[in-house]
Amino acid sequence: MPESTPSLTLALLQARESAMGFFRPLLNRYGVTEQQWRVIRILRQTPDSTLESREVADLACILRPSLTGVLGRLERDGLVKRWKPETDQRRLCVTLTERGEALFDEMSKEMVRQYELIQEQLGPENFRTLMQLLRKVQGLHPGDPGPHT
Template sequence: MEISVFKRELFAVMCDVQKILHETMAPICQQHGLTLQQMHVLVELAREPGLTPGRLSDQAGILRTNFASVCRRLEARGLIERRRSETDRRSLRLRVTDEGRALLASIDEEVQRRYGDTFAAEPPETFDAIIGGFRALDELSRKLVR
């Protein structure tokens, strides 16, 4: 595939994914008092507990200047907590609290309620292909930002 075609298709897919998030997940997040950024932080921390704020900021794609306020809001709601690293007392590690995990479970239930029938109608191969594509895209993006 020609690189210019790839770039156009990549841009189109990214716009489509963003549109899907805003049409499907943003209303659910709002219903639970979250922004998409806050949801992303919770999901990243649930997936990989104990990240440093800097690493989490990078993984979530949130500018560090904006990241502190996102974390403060989540911490104020009791959804995440900061802990000192056991190996380096100067370093902070972030974790999702029990309340944060309960909120994520509630959001998962709402996603299932709204979209479960659509998900169930798709063959497993569809999800395997999408996840494979996301992983390949993530790998490519890591190479691009070096």
């Protein structure tokens, strides 16, 4: 029987689960889901902490219908504000509130420590290489011939 090709998608999912093991306890302690944290982080790292909801969905890798619920809970908890610009009522913008920014600032120190633990276990060079390779994988497009064709 021929050896099967390793599953890239399965390996990525398993690696994600391993990495999330470093962060889930912290998210649980603060009562924030993984999706909520991704939204908070993306908004906080945006210059004015404001994006259109479709941009948030794309950057956070959350399907738009699911994002509606995530944003609703974040708004209920006072962490984000949703609003429509007067100039274009079709757009829905999302802004991180002061409370959301404070939560990010409070959690980020502990999140950085978890990244440091991952880097310690992988080694700094392996961590840099991993991040470079992941950026390359993110840039892949089906049907595009690669440089090695």
